[in-house]
Amino acid sequence: MKTLIGLIFLCISFQAASSLNLEARFLVDGEPQFEMNAGQQTNWSFSFLNPSRGMNHRMFMKMHAKEMHMIIIRDDYSHVAHVHPYLDKQTGIFSLDLNTTSVPDFDNQGVIDAVPVGGRYFVFTEVMPMGGDTEKPMLMNRFEVISNGNTPDPIIEDHPEGKDGIDLFFDENGQRGASGDQFKVTFSYEQFDFCDRWLPKFYFEWFERNVDGDYIRAKNFERWLDMGGHSILLDTDKSILKEKLFYHLHAFLPMSTDGEFVFPYHDHKNALPEGNYKIWGQFKHHGKIFTVPVPFKYTVPEDFPVDLNKCK
Ligand SMILES: [Cu+2]
Incomplete structure (x- = not known):
């Protein structure tokens, strides 16, 4: 009898969990x-x-x-x-x-x-x-x-290949600027083989100008919203909302390398397709939130050894 009650309870709670439509x-x-x-x-x-x-x-x-x-x-x-x-x-x-x-x-x-x-x-x-x-x-x-209201023309941005590294510059208040500003951030990505596909990791590397004017690896980042860094990844190719690829990725605070944030792509079920994307990285440094917007092109290597599916 106990088992039966247990079973009924299990069924009900399972249904409650799965029927949250x-x-x-x-x-x-x-x-x-x-x-x-x-x-x-x-x-x-x-x-x-x-x-x-x-x-x-x-x-x-x-x-x-x-x-x-x-x-x-x-x-x-x-x-x-x-x-x-x-x-x-x-x-x-x-x-x-x-x-x-x-x-x-x-x-x-x-x-x-x-x-x-x-x-x-x-x-x-x-x-x-x-x-x-x-x-x-x-x-x-x-x-x-x-x-x-006032509707400016759409801004059309270039999407350089992200693998090659893309540099952005910011002043101490987080405003976008040019070379010579307080901060330089280099965005890039790498791909790692997982089963039968490539999974990317996105990198934001922070550098800060020292007294000699040289960019050295930045320190003193703080956690924000329980993580070292946040980023939003969105494709910029599709114009229909429901088709858009949207990911909210997270990084730990830099560990072995100062100023280096690593955002792994976590969707192991859906490979990230080639295309144009924009990623906005968000970081907290000396009590300020910096948003780093990077349009980039994502390409997938042609040479994946599909027949060597490591997870088979
Ligand atoms: Cu949030």
Whole structure:
């Protein structure tokens, strides 16, 4: 009898875990719309309705220190904001004011000019509902928002081969600059064979000018959101939101090599296809968040020895 009760319980809890078919809802200033005015303070809210219970899911786990991560990217990739809507545990509603005049908390600096100009914006959200799928605990949603107002022409960027190394320069406030500025960051990637495919690792190497004007490996990075570094990887070839490849990758603080951040690509089921991408690395140095945007081309070597599948 005990076993039978145990079995029934198991079945019920399994079903509860697997039937979390949450419906994401998105409101702009309280309305079910996907439009707003550029640069004007606007509230975005999100909820995840559990249709079988007729109420919002309310319990979410923190991942990287937050219950929700939200990435907003203009469709020409000229602008990114990485912000963290606040969860009201009573209602299960996540909410955040964008385009505010002041920063509500350190981890939401991006709200100030989250949607600065007109155009189409891609929005990606990540949450981890409690009681969800144990294999894929992260629930990712994406939306498109049209921003009305002054709409500059799309910025068209070159995508140099990332393998060769791409240098970017920043001043001490994190503003993009030119050679001779305080910081130099070199982006590159390498590929490693895994079973029958190549998996990339992305590198951001930081250098800081010393008193002699030479760039030497930078030190004194700090953890941000429980990790050494964060990055957003997005393909820039596809224009349809649902087809876009989006990854949120993480790095530890530099260990053996000062200033070197390594972001492994973690999707072992889906190889990263060749194409044009943009990656935004985010780092905390001396109490400031630096965002390093790098458009690059990703190529896959032709010579993978497929018949030597190491995982067979
Ligand atoms: Cu985040």
